[in-house]
Amino acid sequence: xxxxxxxxLQSGQILKDRDxxxxxxxxxxIGRDLKVEDKSxxxxxxxxxxxPGLINCHTHAAxxxxxxxxxxxxxxxxxxxxxxxxxxxxxEEDISWGVKLACLEQIHFGITCFNDMYLFPDAVAEATKExxxxxxxxxxxxxxxxxxxxxxxxxVRRWKGDELIIPAVGPHSAYACSExxxxxxxEIADRHNAMIHIHLSETREEVDGFLLSxxxxxxxxxxxxxxxxxxxxxxxxxxxSENDCRLLAERKANVVDCTVSNLKLTSGxxxxxxxxKWGVNICLGTDGASSNxxxxxxxxxxxxxxxxxxxxxxxxxxxxxxxxxxxxDNAYRTxxxxxxxxxxxxxxxxxxxxxxxxxxxxxxxxxxxxxxxTGGVDTTIINGRVLMREGIIPGEEKIMAGAQKRFEDLVQRx
Amino acid sequence: xxxxxxxxLQSGQILKDRDxxxxxxxxxxIGRDLKVEDKSxxxxxxxxxxxPGLINCHTHAAxxxxxxxxxxxxxxxxxxxxxxxxxxxxxEEDISWGVKLACLEQIHFGITCFNDMYLFPDAVAEATKExxxxxxxxxxxxxxxxxxxxxxxxxVRRWKGDELIIPAVGPHSAYACSExxxxxxxEIADRHNAMIHIHLSETREEVDGFLLSxxxxxxxxxxxxxxxxxxxxxxxxxxxSENDCRLLAERKANVVDCTVSNLKLTSGxxxxxxxxKWGVNICLGTDGASSNxxxxxxxxxxxxxxxxxxxxxxxxxxxxxxxxxxxxDNAYRTxxxxxxxxxxxxxxxxxxxxxxxxxxxxxxxxxxxxxxxTGGVDTTIINGRVLMREGIIPGEEKIMAGAQKRFEDLVQRx
Numbered sequence: 130x131x132x133x134x135x136x137x138l139q140s141g142q143i144l145k146d147r148d149x150x151x152x153x154x155x156x157x158x159i160g161r162d163l164k165v166e167d168k169s170x171x172x173x174x175x176x177x178x179x180x181p182g183l184i185n186c187h188t189h190a191a192x193x194x195x196x197x198x199x200x201x202x203x204x205x206x207x208x209x210x211x212x213x214x215x216x217x218x219x220x221e222e223d224i225s226w227g228v229k230l231a232c233l234e235q236i237h238f239g240i241t242c243f244n245d246m247y248l249f250p251d252a253v254a255e256a257t258k259e260x261x262x263x264x265x266x267x268x269x270x271x272x273x274x275x276x277x278x279x280x281x282x283x284x285v286r287r288w289k290g291d292e293l294i295i296p297a298v299g300p301h302s303a304y305a306c307s308e309x310x311x312x313x314x315x316e317i318a319d320r321h322n323a324m325i326h327i328h329l330s331e332t333r334e335e336v337d338g339f340l341l342s343x344x345x346x347x348x349x350x351x352x353x354x355x356x357x358x359x360x361x362x363x364x365x366x367x368x369x370s371e372n373d374c375r376l377l378a379e380r381k382a383n384v385v386d387c388t389v390s391n392l393k394l395t396s397g398x399x400x401x402x403x404x405x406k407w408g409v410n411i412c413l414g415t416d417g418a419s420s421n422x423x424x425x426x427x428x429x430x431x432x433x434x435x436x437x438x439x440x441x442x443x444x445x446x447x448x449x450x451x452x453x454x455x456x457x458d459n460a461y462r463t464x465x466x467x468x469x470x471x472x473x474x475x476x477x478x479x480x481x482x483x484x485x486x487x488x489x490x491x492x493x494x495x496x497x498x499x500x501x502x503t504g505g506v507d508t509t510i511i512n513g514r515v516l517m518r519e520g521i522i523p524g525e526e527k528i529m530a531g532a533q534k535r536f537e538d539l540v541q542r543x
Numbered sequence: 544x545x546x547x548x549x550x551x552l553q554s555g556q557i558l559k560d561r562d563x564x565x566x567x568x569x570x571x572x573i574g575r576d577l578k579v580e581d582k583s584x585x586x587x588x589x590x591x592x593x594x595p596g597l598i599n600c601h602t603h604a605a606x607x608x609x610x611x612x613x614x615x616x617x618x619x620x621x622x623x624x625x626x627x628x629x630x631x632x633x634x635e636e637d638i639s640w641g642v643k644l645a646c647l648e649q650i651h652f653g654i655t656c657f658n659d660m661y662l663f664p665d666a667v668a669e670a671t672k673e674x675x676x677x678x679x680x681x682x683x684x685x686x687x688x689x690x691x692x693x694x695x696x697x698x699v700r701r702w703k704g705d706e707l708i709i710p711a712v713g714p715h716s717a718y719a720c721s722e723x724x725x726x727x728x729x730e731i732a733d734r735h736n737a738m739i740h741i742h743l744s745e746t747r748e749e750v751d752g753f754l755l756s757x758x759x760x761x762x763x764x765x766x767x768x769x770x771x772x773x774x775x776x777x778x779x780x781x782x783x784s785e786n787d788c789r790l791l792a793e794r795k796a797n798v799v800d801c802t803v804s805n806l807k808l809t810s811g812x813x814x815x816x817x818x819x820k821w822g823v824n825i826c827l828g829t830d831g832a833s834s835n836x837x838x839x840x841x842x843x844x845x846x847x848x849x850x851x852x853x854x855x856x857x858x859x860x861x862x863x864x865x866x867x868x869x870x871x872d873n874a875y876r877t878x879x880x881x882x883x884x885x886x887x888x889x890x891x892x893x894x895x896x897x898x899x900x901x902x903x904x905x906x907x908x909x910x911x912x913x914x915x916x917t918g919g920v921d922t923t924i925i926n927g928r929v930l931m932r933e934g935i936i937p938g939e940e941k942i943m944a945g946a947q948k949r950f951e952d953l954v955q956r957x
Contacts, residue, residue: 193903194904196903196906196910196915197904197907197910197911197915198906198907200862200863201860201862201863202858203858204858207858230900230903233900234901237900238917392850393848393852393858394858395853395855395856395857395858397853398853418915421914422911422914423901423914423916424901431842434807435807435846436806438806439806439809439810442809443809444617444618444808444809445615445616447615448614484939486607486644486651487838487839489607490610490947490949492610492950493612496611496836497610497611497836500614500835500836500837501836503837503839503842503917504917504919505918525900526898532904533904535904536904
C-alpha cells in the first residue's frame with residue numbers, strides 16, 4: 130500500500146509531500162516519489178496529515194453499552210444501584226457488541242490500540258480481533274468473584290502469540306484483591322511476560338484506607354509484593370505521595386492518567402508534574418464510556434493539558450508537544466510497541482483531513498492536534514489494514530443497531 | 544421549509560417523528576404530518592435530532608487567525624511578545640477572513656449566534672452578515688486607544704435594526720478603561736438599549752488590584768457606576784466574593800463562564816455553584832481561538848460540567864441537563880432571543896446525526912450532547928436559512944484558503 134503526497138508527522142516535525150510505503154503490517158519506507166507495483170493500493174494523501182496511531186492506555190471497552198445510562202450521581206449509588214446491577218446481567222453477546230461499538234468509536238478517533246480490563250475477556254478479544262484493532266486485553270479479577278482468577282492463565286495461554294491481541298493480567302485494584310490474589314496474578318504475568326493492568330490510588334478514600342489499615346500507601350503496598358515494574362500499567366494514580374512517585378520511577382512502572390474520568394467522578398487531579406520530575410513514564414487513557422462518556426484521546430489530551438496548567442498555575446507547563454508525547458511515544462514505551470512514522474514500525478496510523486476550519490490556519494500542527502481537534506480523522510490503518518476511509522467504517526450502521534438492541538434487551542432482562 | 548420525521552428536543556424531552564415547519568425566519572409549527580406547498584424545501588430528518596442553536600456568549604471571532612500561533616506561554620510574554628504585536632498589524636481585511644473562519648467553525652458546531660468583542664467591529668459585522676450568522680457585536684474599547692470610544696456610537700447607529708447583527712457596547716474591562724470611559728459606554732448602551740460586553744474579575748491580580756487601589760472588587764466598582772444590569776454580559780467572573788455574587792444576582796446581570804480558556808490561561812475556576820445559589824443567570828462562551836483553541840460549545844459544556852463537579856467534590860452536581868440549559872435557555876435569556884424548538888421562535892437550530900458511534904446507544908440524549916458529542920452536527924439553520932447541510936458549508940475551502948493566506952501575510956507584514 131502506498132500513501133501518496135501526504136504531510137508526515139515525524140518526531141514533532143512535519144515533512145511535506147512524502148509517500149509512505151506499507152507492506153504487510155509494517156511501514157517500509159517514507160520518502161519522495163516511492164514506486165510500487167501496479168496492483169498496489171494507492172491512498173491519496175493530499176491535504177492530509179499522517180500521524181501515528183494513538184493508544185488508549187485504559188478503558189473498559191464494552192462499557193460503551195452503558196454510555197449515558199447513568200450520570201451525575203454520587204459514586205456509591207451510581208455503582209450500587211445502576212452500574213453493578215446492569216453489569217451483573219451482562220453476557221458474552223452483550224460484551225461483544227459493546228466492544229465492537231468501542232472499536233468503531235476509537236477507529237474514528239485515530240486510536241489504533243487500547244488497553245482493556247473487563248468481564249468475559251475472550252469475548253472482548255474475539256470482537257476486537259474481528260474489528261481489526263490491536264489491544265492488550267485482561268479479564269478483570271477481584272475477590273468477590275474467585276472464578277475470575279481461575280480463568281486468567283487459560284485466557285493468557287489461548288491468546289499468547291496472536292498478531293493483534295496481546296493478553297494481559299488485570300487485578301482490579303489493591304483494595305478489591307487480596308494479597309494472595311495479587312501475588313497469583315503477578316506470578317502468571319511473570320511466567321508469560323505479560324503486562325499487569327491495575328487501578329491504583331484512584332481516590333483519597335482508597336489511599337487513606339491503606340494508610341490506616343496497612344501503614345503504607347497502595348503504591349508502597351504493591352511494591353512490597355514486587356508488583357511495580359516496567360510491565361505495570363498503573364491507572365489513575367491521583368493520590369500519590371512524593372515517595373509513591375519516587376517508587377514508581379525507580380521501578381520503571383508506567384502511570385496511566387485519565388483526567389476526564391477523574392474529574393467526572395470527582396476523584397481529583399493527578400500530580401503529573403511531580404511524576405514527571407521523578408521521570409515516571411506517563412501515558413493517557415479515556416477510562417470506560419460510563420465515566421467519560423466518549424473514547425476520544427484528542428479530548429483527553431486537551432483536558433489533561435489545560436487542567437494540569439491550571440493546577441500548577443502556569444500556562445507554560447504541559448505544552449502541546451509534551452502532551453502529544455504522552456498519547457504517543459510514552460504509550461508506545463509502556464506497551465513495548467514499535468510505532469511512529471518510520472521505516473520498520475507497525476503500520477498503525479491515521480490520516481487527518483487538515484481542511485477543517487478548526488485546524489486552520491496551519492500554524493503549529495501539534496497545537497491543533499492537542500487543543501483544536503474535534504473530529505477530522507479521515508483514515509485509520511491498523512496492522513497495515515485500512516479500517517476507516519473518508520470517515521467511513523464498513524458495517525458501522527449494523528454494529529450501532531446491534532449495540533442499541535443489546536442495550537434495550539439488557540435493561541429489560543431479569 | 545419543512546423538516547420531516549425528525550426527533551425534536553423540546554424542554555429536555557425528545558418528541559419522535561415530528562415535522563418542523565419553518566416560514567421566513569420563524570418556526571411556525573411542530574407536529575405530525577404537516578402539509579406544505581409543493582415547492583417548499585423538504586429536509587429529511589430521519590435518524591437526526593433537531594436541537595435549538597447554541598449561543599457562544601463570549602468570543603473574539605477574528606482571533607481564529609491566530610489559532611496555534613502562540614501557546615504554552617506565560618500570560619505577559621504571550622500577550623506582549625506574541626498577541627499584541629500581531630494584533631497591532633491587523634487590518635479590516637484580516638478581520639474579515641478571521642471572522643468568516645470563525646463562522647465556519649461555529650456553524651459546524653451548531654452555534655447560531657455569538658457575542659463578539661474585537662477590533663474593527665464594522666468588518667466583524669459585515670463578514671458575519673455575509674456568512675448568515677446572528678451576532679451581538681461590539682468594538683473593543685480601552686483607554687490606550689481613545690479613538691475606539693469615538694467609534695462606538697456611530698457603529699451602534701449604523702447596525703441598529705439589522706436582522707442578524709445586533710450592535711453592542713464593549714468596554715474591555717474595568718482595569719483597561721477609566722471611570723469616564725466606562726460611564727460613556729454605559730450612556731451609549733442606555734441610549735440604544737444595547738448590551739454591555741465586558742471582561743470582569745478574570746484573574747486574581749485584577750481583583751487584588753481593585754481591592755488595594757479602590758477598596759472594592761471590580762464587581763462592586765461597576766455597581767457604583769450603575770453598570771450591573773440585565774443588559775450586562777460579564778465575562779469570566781472567576782474571582783468573586785459572596786457579595787459580588789449577591790450583587791450580580793440582585794442587578795440581574797448575566798455571567799459568561801469560559802472554563803476552557805480560564806484553565807488554559809490558568810486564570811482559575813469560576814464559583815458557579817455560589818452564583819447558582821444566588822440565582823445568577825450563567826451562560827457559556829468559548830473565548831477566542833488563541834486561548835481555547837477551538838470554538839466548540841459542546842467541548843465547553845463537557846469541560847465545564849466535569850471541572851465544576853470536581854471542584855465541588857460531588858459528581859451529582861452540574862448535571863448534563865443543567866449544563867445544557869446554560870448553553871441554551873440561559874443564553875437566550877441573556878440576549879433576549881426568542882429561541883427553542885417551539886412555534887413562534889426564531890428558526891435558529893441544528894440537526895444532529897444520531898448515527899454516530901459516540902452517540903450510541905440512545906439512552907439519555909442530553910447526556911450524549913454534553914458528555915459524548917465530538918462532531919456530528921449535520922445541518923445548521925440560522926434565521927430560516929440552511930447554512931450547512933450534511934456537514935458541508937458551501938464555499939468553505941475558499942474561506943480556509945483565504946484565512947491561511949491572510950495569516951501568512953500577517954506574520955510577514957511590517
